[in-house]
Amino acid sequence: MAAQTEAVAEIIGQRRRRNILQRNWLLWRRRPLGLVGLGLVAILILMAATAPIWQILTANASNYDGFIDYRYASQISAQLVGPSAEHWLGGDRYGRDLFTRIVYGAQISLYVGFAVAMGAGTIAGILGITSAYFGGWVDLLGQRLVDVLQAFPGLILAMAIVAILQTFSIEVTIIAISIPALPAMIRVVRGQALSVTKTDYVLAGRTIGASHLRLIFRYIMPNSMAPWIIVVTGRLGSAITTEASLSFLGLGVPEPHPSWGGMLNASALDFAELAPHIIVFPGLALSLAVFGFNVFGDALRDVLDPRLRGR
Template sequence: MAVARPVDPLELETPSALGRWAAAAAEFCRQRPLGAIGAGAILFLFVVAALAPVISADDPLAVHFDAMLARPSALHWLGTDAFGRDVLARLIYGSRTALLVGFGSAIVGAALGTILGVGSAYFGGRVDLYLQRLMDVFLSFPLIVLALALVAILGNSVPNVIAAITVPMVPRCALVIRASALSIREMPYVDAARAAGFGHARIILRHMLPNVMAPFLIMLTAFLGQAILLEASLSFLGLGVQEPTAAWGLMLRGAAVDFAEAAPWMAIFPGLAISFAVFAFNLFGDSLRDALDPKLRTQ
């Protein structure tokens, strides 16, 4: 006769990976309501960017000379620009540019900064010395000045703008990650891995990198708002995304000066969109930092 295997009570109580993520999200929303609002605003931006062709029936690049500088109306809810292009359509499609540049530069910058920071802390010695002096050179320049110089050299395409925004972010992330990695390097399990004869790559990948994910996520969310604002600044100055691409900073260029009185909606709505996106990412990033930072968790 078959005997039933005793069931471990822990097996019944262990939630699935999806359940753990859902529980963590619910706990985050309960303890950090402002962060939940920021996350909801970010989700809204993603939905708008993904469903841009569905939400907007107008072509953001279509020129209508018979509707130039039209005031907001039932036909054009947010009015038109100097070329008769629908402002709402360009705002909606501009969210794609903002998220592409923001996430592209933030992810690459945070990833490279994490690699350099962990490598600098782990190897120490001359490697740490040379890398930190190199980081100091980049940090000696203001972020906007370095980005302006790089985009002027590389050109005005979207990939070049992403690269120009990424480079100034790398040393800032590397310093934060290095500070966390220095304490991890002295942990007993890292010493045990060295004593067991594990190689540098295995120790870094299995013991160092997983333990700096919290500061990595914090820096990533902090960079997102900065990247969107920096892209808008570069486009406003004429060194970022170029016409006819729909971009919020590009919509502001000239609108605030040439049409401030005749067509104020050309500058108001892109400015509000930039403020909304940056505020959403900063709100979520601050709450995520408070949730992941063990020093703040008990306060």
């Protein structure tokens, strides 16, 4: 009898999981633009992961003055050359293979984007839940800090942080982008956590003397994950855009590291009329990446938010 009961429970569990997957797939099918965004993100990640293979296919070591790292190696005959069989997207003003640098630039953009989203998201999650749960002076202090950070435009604050640190590196760029990203993320997490702290099961847990850690990790945090995932995913595209903006202004990822924003900087604009490909292709890569993350984030929000599922 016990074996039959377990078998029935297993069948019910399998059907329930299958129904959940089918329902989620139907939700995604109703948002084809989100699937397009997911495809663009997948292609971007795949190209970044296979960058060493692409550089072997698009560069000839015998033509690069003894260099073996084609991200930085220059070739005089490839300066401002247009797309060809040897250089698929042409060469930049220094004679470096543009396709190779764009592919490696995807690595930097993804690294910065995910580092900012996960780093700022983790800090915002901790601060938002702590502020909502304890309330009082903890919440007051946290919200005043958020107000101070929101008083400055994000890009201006990032530029100020880089100027204060007086160091140009990928790590400093991540820090400079993460700090302005905190206020909006904290408010989203705090708002959800506030509603969870007022539920009956959390109030009952407090009544019976459950510890703060148990209430936070067992009830509040799991029920605050959906908006957290949405806001973290949405931050990816804006982080990539901000990194490109800082690099364009000469305050982000330094040369010779291949950054899409750095490829679009003012010195490259001087050659835009002579060799428009050095502007078009990095700009296209940046636009497609940001578009992919943004529409995927919007679709993910619609799927995870019960209020939007019927739209």
